[in-house]
Amino acid sequence: MTEEPARRRYDSLRRTAQAQQTSADIARAARTLFVAKGWAATTVRDVAREAGVSVPTVYAAYGNKNGLTWALADSADLSADVARLLTELEATPEPPRQLAVMIAYDRRLFERAGEVIVLLREACRTEPELAQAYRDARIRADDAHRQVLSTWPPHTLHPDIDLETALDIYAALCNIDVYTELTVERHWPPARVEKWWERALTRELLAEPR
Template sequence: MTEGPGRRRYDSLRRTAQAQQTRADIARAALRLFVSHGWTATTVRDVAREAGVSVPTVYAAYGNKSGLTRALADAADLSADVPQQVAELEAAATDPARQLAAMAGYDRRLYERAGEIITLVREAGRSEPELATLYRDSRVRGDQTRVQVFSAWPPGVLRPGVDVPSAVDVYAALCNIDVYNELTAERGWSPDRVERWWCGALARELLN
């Protein structure tokens, strides 16, 4: 039986999820060692041993020790469960509202489970160019997912006057770490309430 077009549409997202799973042990091992031993004392060989992989596998995944800073971002992404997002997007291929909910759910998990890492990387990036690039690249990856999803919708799904780039901008303005922290830490909202509000707000702002 051949796969339908809805499933094939998300092949690239599935491949990304599989690649991230391959890097998962390395990312988590690097994070553990950076926290327990510090950046200077941690070697690529240490990370490989901790992750249970070969040294060449670490180099293939991250390039070099400096590249291991990307493990911070990968650890955050993995904690939010990229495969779950891909599965939910595929299951809702003909339902834009459910796809928005899948993306909002991913961001809720990301900020709930890894918000401190994201904030740390962003703040450190003000003085460390490598971490600034890391933070910017992670934002770009998120935008690319939204572009792929919104671009797959048939004409007439987005509200009149809202094109794909504008939809990505609106999404980013609503579903970000600062909004999440403001609502949960400052205003006492539960993560569930934030996610429900995001789903409704996104549907109102983006869907026709």
């Protein structure tokens, strides 16, 4: 008699776990197809077939293809471990180390979710809503870097550049296109890219030690 009530007691938790697993399966299928076929060529029906679920199930989980793309974009930041970034920044007040921490975060982001960033940019060409989301993400990245750099002591930055120029230089060097060129086209290991970014940005952004 006690076994049946116990089973019913966990029915809600079991349904939640199953729904989360289904959503994860759909997201993985979408990412696979978006990367293989391109965002525009992939339909919701394709995603449903790849995930082994019905089309209504995809709509129920994410609304539409844009909603699914939004979910993948949100997961990109999570995969790079924002909590780790914050912990390391708070534990590392020295500007050169904080610069290295930010670069390490970007390396993790591009290494783990670079494909998602590229497909989101592709989707922006035809979807104004996603184009705005991509612009907002770029603005958030600049704002995050601005928050860190603006806490540095006076005269930390190279005397020839101001804060906004420093942000421009960071974005020009440390981005998905440079990462892809070096890792895919020129076969650099990600760790080598990270070390080069650290040397280059330290040289370009920081004043010489007095």
